[in-house]
Amino acid sequence: MIKKLVVTAVSAGAAAALVIAGPSYAATTPTLAGPGVRVGYGSVELSGTAGPGATVELYETAIVFDDLEPADDWANGGGPVTATADSSGHWRLQRILDSGFYFQVVANGVRSNKLTVRIQQDPALTLSSSSANTVDARVEASPGQPTLTAQLQVNLSGSTWTTIANGETGDGGVFTATARNVPGGTHAFRAYVGADPSNGVLAGYSAGRNLTVLGAPATRLPAPSGGVEFTKVQYRAKSLNGEWVVVTNRSDATVDLRGWTIRDAAGHVYTFSSTFRLNRAGSAYVHTGKGTNSVAHRYWGRTGYIWNDGGDTAVLRNSRGATVDACKWGAGSGAATC
Template identity: 75%
Template sequence: MIKKLVAAAAAAGATAALALGSPSFAATAPTLAGPDARIGYGPVELSGTAAPGASVQLYETAIVFDDLEPADDWANGGGPVTATADSGGHWRLQRILDSGFYFQVESEGVRSNKLTVRIQQNPVLTLTSTSANTVSAHVEASPGEPTLAAQVQVNLSGGWTTIAAGEIGADGTFDGTARNVPAGSHAFRAYVGADPSNGVLAGYSAARNLTVAGTSAPAKPTGSVQFTKIQYRAKSLNAEWVLVTNNTGATVDLRSWTIRDATNHVYTFTSTYRLSSKGAVYVHTGKGTNSSAHRYWGRTGYIWNDGGDTAILRDAKGKTVDTCKWGAGSGVTVC
C-alpha cells in the first residue's frame, strides 16, 4: 500500500512539473505592414495581425533620430496609440507623416517587424506673369523641410529648363523670379530635392500651364556657331557629349575656343581645329582619339549635371558665343 502511494505521489509530481515547465499558450507575434512611401505631408495607414482581441501598441521615430518610443496620441490629448485586433486577428490605424518614419508594434509583450515609410516631396506651384517675359513663382514644399534644393522649370522645345533656383526657407516655401522667358503658353513645374538622412525623397509638382506676356525669345542668329544638342545623362563618359554646329557659310577655326559648365570645368580646342560650314563636332567627356567629328575632353568623371546645368561656348577672345541651359529632364536637351 505504501509503495502504491509513493508511486502515485511521484507520478503526480512529475505531471505538475511538466505543467509548470510548459506554458499552456505562447503569445502571438504581431505583424506590421504599410506603404514604402507617402507622397506629401499627410496620413499613412498601418495594418497587421495579432491574436484575436489583443491590444496592439504603436512605437515610432523619425528616421533621422532612429530611437523607437511609444507613439503619442496627440490628436486625442495624449497617451499611447493602440488598436485592437478583430476576431480574425486583423488591426489597422493611421499616423500623420511629416518626414520619413520607422514604425513597430507590440502586442502581449512581443514586438513586430520594423517598418520604414519614407515621404516624397509633393510641392505646390503658384505662378504669375505680370511683366513682359517675366514669371514669378511661389513653391510650397510638402513636407515643408527647410534648406532643401528648390527649382522652377519650364518646358521649352520638349525639354525641361530651370529658370529659377534656390532653397526652401524656414517657412517651407521658395519664391523666385525668372526673366527672359519666351512669350506664349508654356508648361511649368517645381522641383524640391531630397534629404536621405530624414527619409525625404525628391519630387516634382504637377505641371501647370501659364501664358507668359511679352515677346518671343529672340532666335539664335543665323550664321553662327552654336550648341545644337547635349546628352547630359549617360551610362559612360563618352556617351555624355555636347554637339557644336557651324551654321555659318564659311569654315571657322575653333582653336582656343572653350566649352565650360556652370562650375567652370573648361574644355579648350587646343590645336588648330577648323569646323567646316554646316559641319558639326561632338565633344565627348571621356578619353579617346580626336577626329574631325569627335573631340575628347579627357575627363575621368562626368561634367554635365542631370538636375540642371549650363553649357557656355566662348571664342578665342573669351566672348560668349552661345549658351544652352537645362533642368532635370529626359537626359538630352535640344539647344
C-alpha cells in the same frame, strides 16, 4: 488541491517518461505593414496581425533620430497610440507623417518587424506673369522643410524640361523666384524640390501647370535666375582669405549685383557693394578675411571663419531678397563644387 502527474509508460527496456501538463499557447508575434513611401505631408495607414483581441501599441521615431519610443496620441490629448486586434487578429490605425519614420508595434510584450516609411516631396506651384517675358513663381514644399534645393522648370519643346530659376526653400518650406527673358506664349511649368536623405525625404516634382507668359517669343531660354550662381566653396583653409566662395555669371550679359547677399546657415551676411557688376562669364571670389576689393576678388572683412567644415549652406539672394542659388555640403575634403 494536489495536481495529478500524468505518467506514460514506454516499451520494455526503456525508462518511464514523466510528462507534466503545461500551457497550450504561446504569445503571438505581431506583424506590421504599411506603404514604403507617402507622397506629401499627410497620414498613412498601418496594419497587421496579432493575437485575437490583443492590444497593439505603436512605437515610432523620425528617421533622423532612429530611437523607437511609444508614439504619443497628441491629436487626442496625449497618451499611447493603440489599436485592438479583431477576432481574426487583424488591426489597423492611422498616423501623420511630416518626415520619414520608422515604426514598430508591441503586443503582449512581443515586438513586430520594423517598418520604414519615407516621404516624397509633393510641392505646390503658383505662377503669374505680370510683365513682359517674366514669370513669378512660388513653390511650397510638402513636407514644408527649409534648406532644400528648389527649381522652377519650363517645357517649351514638349519633351525637355529646362531649369530657369533655382535656389533653396526658406522658412516654412517656401521658395520664391522671378525668371526673366522667358519666351512669350503658353508653356508648361513645374517645380522641383530636392531630397534630404537624413530625414527620409525623397525629391519630387509638382504637377505641371500651364501659364501664358506676356511678351514676344524668344529663340533661347535664360540661364537660371539671371545666370549668377555658386560654382565652388573652399570651406577648409589655413587662413581667413584661404576660405572663399565663388560666384559665376553664366548669362550672356553683365549683371548688377549691388545689394545682393551671401549668407551662411548661421545667418552671417555679406553684401555686395553698390558699384559691383559681374561681367558675362565672369567669376568673383568672396574671401572671408580682409583685403582690397577688385573685380575678381571681394573681401568679407571677418575676423573669424564663416564656413563650417562639418557641413554648411551658402545662400545667394538678389537685392529683393529672393533666393537665387544655394550650395549645401556635408563633411568632406574641404572644398565643395556647386
